[in-house]
Every structure is written in structure tokens, then in C-alpha cells.
Amino acid sequence: DAKTTQPNSMESNEEEPVHLPCNHSTISGTDYIHWYRQLPSQGPEYVIHGLTSNVNNRMASLAIAEDRKSSTLILHRATLRDAAVYYCILKIGGSNYKLTFGKGTLLTVNP
């Protein structure tokens, strides 16, 4: 399975932007980059996904490096409700239904 590498934890202040990095140097041409988050005591929640181009939705933005070996999830204005574990996941060929979760990044948001 293609692997991703994320920092174990990050800290932010409320209403400031947050940039969550992810390295995926072994990504293949057809692998999609997905981000999910898991709030305390809840199930994972889809955030955003992309292939090559940067993507925006109501929750976040996804910036993908030109060589696709890394990506950054951007929360434009962090709120206390954004405190969660954020997972960067590659959907890979042959099992494009499967989400392989790593340890993720624990985001702490300070008031």
C-alpha cells in the first residue's frame, strides 16, 4: 500500500489558518489523495479529496504539489470544533474502495 507521512500533532489558535502537511512520495499516477478527520468519540468524517489540481470546498482547501509527492490540507479559519485527528489517505488502484488510515495528525485548537 502507498504510505503517507504526517506530523503526529500540530497546534493552532482559533480563527487562524492551519496548514496540515502530508508526504506521499510513493504515490502512483492514479492514486487519489483523500482527507478525513475524526473528532473525539465520533466516526471519521470526509473532508476533501483530489488528484492533481488544488481543490476547495466549504470545509477546507487541498493544495497538491506539482510532483504530487506531498499535499497540504488548509483550514482557513480554525475553530474549536476543528480539533480532531486528521488523516491523509491514498486511494490506490486495485482497491479503490479501501481507506488505509495511518496515525494521522492530532490538531489542537487553542481559544
Added chain:
Amino acid sequence: NAGVMQNPRHLVRRRGQEARLRCSPMKGHSHVYWYRQLPEEGLKFMVYLQKENIIDESGMPKERFSAEFPKEGPSILRIQQVVRGDSAAYFCASSPQEGYNTEAFFGQGTRLTVV
């Protein structure tokens, strides 16, 4: 449109009993996935089902665990003769189709405690 519904939310079983975890996917979703999250560990894929078919059960323990998604009714994850090591949060997810471009919708999970 209700989300993915899992019940019970909490389940306590004694060692050796059976645990039945139920999952109702979102309306219109025919693809169901089960994941397990052991204490202090990440989420691990267990099984992928479509109506009446098991597509991929590569993450299921070889013994005591089974899953089904009948034509009518919820998907069931069944654990026979539970042991303490089965204590975990079990999450169900559903999607309208499979594919790179598809997001999965997760339920709130069932937290199984084996005493």
C-alpha cells in the same frame, strides 16, 4: 436524509458471548464497509460488502468474525465467543458506489467492551 446508523452505540459482553453489531447505510447506498479501531490504534479495514455479497474480507480475523449485508435490512457484523482483545470501536461506513472519487460516510460507531 439520515446518516449511517449504527446500533447499539455501546455494547458490553462477557467473554464467550456473541456480539451483533448493526449498520443501516445511508439511503441509496449499496456499499458498506466495516472498520475497527482498537484502543490507542488507528482504524483498520475489516470488510467490504455489497447487497448479499462479500467483496473483500481481507481485514477480517479468520475465526469468530463474520459479516453480512442481506437484501433487506441492515448489515450485521457478528463476533462469536468474544474475547477481551475484541474490545474496540467498530465503525461502519457506506457509499453510493466504489471508486477513487467516492467519499465514505461513517456512522458513530459501536463501542464493544468485553468483560
